[in-house]
Amino acid sequence: MTIQPxxxxxxxxxxxxxxxxxxxVPSLELFVGDAEFTVDSGGPLLVRGHGVPLDERVRFHExxxxxxxxxxxxxxxQRDGGFVAEPLAAF
Incomplete structure (x- = not known):
């Protein structure tokens, strides 16, 4: 079995x-707990994982x-009437 990176x-x-x-209702609460969403990172990318509230944002572990x-x-x-996800280098 080959695992894709x-x-x-x-x-x-x-x-x-x-x-x-x-x-x-579109709110950050949708990203809390187990969830999945799609971002545009030069193409569509499905993100699955678990989110926890952190100040005015959600820290989401893919x-x-x-x-x-x-x-x-x-x-x-939340930004400009929608949502933005920023990948971090640190765990």
């Missing part, structure tokens, strides 16, 4: 969220599909 994403570069988690290991950390915030 996660796609490369530049740290510190905000990516617009093109498909937020499903919910009635997980891989096999074993649920951490892939990367994102800070998700």
């Amino acid at each position: 996660p796609p490369s994403v530049a740290s510190g570069r905000p990516c617009p969220v093109t498909v937020p988690p499903a919910g009635d 997980k891989d599909e096999i074993g649920g290991k951490d892939v990367r950390v994102w800070h998700v915030s």
Whole structure:
């Protein structure tokens, strides 16, 4: 079985969220707990994992599909009527 490495994403570069988690009211609460969303990082990228509130944003730990290991950390915030996810270099 071959494991595919996660796609490369530049740290510190905000990516617009093109498909937020499903919910009635668009808010950061949609990213808290287990969730998935899509960002535009030069192409569509599906992000799955778990988010926790952190001040005015959500710290989201992206997980891989096999074993649920951490892939990367994102800070998700509301901006200009939508959401932006910024990948971080630190765990």
